[in-house]
Amino acid sequence: MKKKYIAFAITILFSAGIYFLFFHKDKDLKYVPENADMLILIDVKKATNQYISSVLKHPSKWFEDKANDKKSISISDSGLKIPDFVQIFHLKNTKISEWYCVFEINDQTKFSAFLKNRKFINAGNGKFNNNQLFIKIEGEKCIIGTSDLHFNNIGKPLAQTFRNKVLNADSFVSDGLGSISFISELRTQNFSIDLKDDEIEIKNEQNTTDFSSLISDLLKKTEFLEAELNEDNVKKIAAVFNKNLNDSLSVNSLKMNAEITKVNDTIISYGYDDNFNEIEKISYQKIVQPSYHILLQTSDSEKTWNYFQNKKWINEQNQFTAIPFQPNLISKNGKEISIKSKMNNLKLNENRNQNYIFIKNNPLLYSSFKTLSDSDKKFLNSLEYIFYGNKNLDCNVKIKFKKDQYPLILR
Structure with a gap:
């Protein structure tokens, strides 16, 4: 009888241990600042469980050579306390590329070894960087960011209550x-993040729209970018990039497509012959150049044109300078404003009467960037497409990766 009680007690303790190790979560969000306008939360225990499940389904992963991994100190052994929900936030009125996260430091010695192992450079005053991430140590806490411009502008944590609920x-x-959540004084919009075998999907709660047919049609096209947006979506996309488009713009809709090609670029230099006469030397090199066409439907093209001129986005050659890829030509015809790259034979596709942005991977897109690391190129090469779709209240973003031996969480 005692053996049964002992076995029962062991079973209860084992089950409780499994629960607290894999399922019990501390849901308090301590480090979301009051001046955050976007918040990304990652459920660490759910990610861990998904990782373990994927490893068990792929036995070949068990026997891979881990020699390189042994040289690198893992996050779990970095001296940082990893919360059950990692809180990554974006601050109001900052670039979309600038994100921050706060961690507690459990072991300063381990954390110092981790920074050295990951080749972080000591910039003084408790600041470190490795050209990709920036770190600032404040006592028992550290702030990690993709930029160091706003370390001092991170506000105090939000109050203990958030719209009458514990935060x-x-x-x-x-x-x-x-x-991923968009936070404003009026409301908070939440979008779930799901990690699948070859895809990351972000969508709002109770999303019922299926965009698979539209994506299938877009994959058959040759363009690397195609977009069609109504007025509301133009403003939404602009707001994400911290651009406030007021009603003076008067844009009712936008259509765009783009292709990437290699073209000959003429290089003119000067030298001297044997008699010290100046001579002109002409050479050629292949450069990557986008070919694009943007069509804006407006309620008042003159009003929109004046808006662009007041912003100094139109120069004397009627080039639209807000687009960095030159040369192009902007023109207006009736209620339409057209922006086309020169030597452009692209024709806009038929109206689909849907709101979407579709970007298909093209090796030329990143082959000319000399600053990309091998890991950056490997990541970009693994992408298949990025899709944004909106219909009524439904919003959907899909980041699709190429098929691989392993699911995304194991790559």
């Missing part, structure tokens, strides 16, 4: 591996 993960995350 915790349940206010933002539903069933996904994580969430």
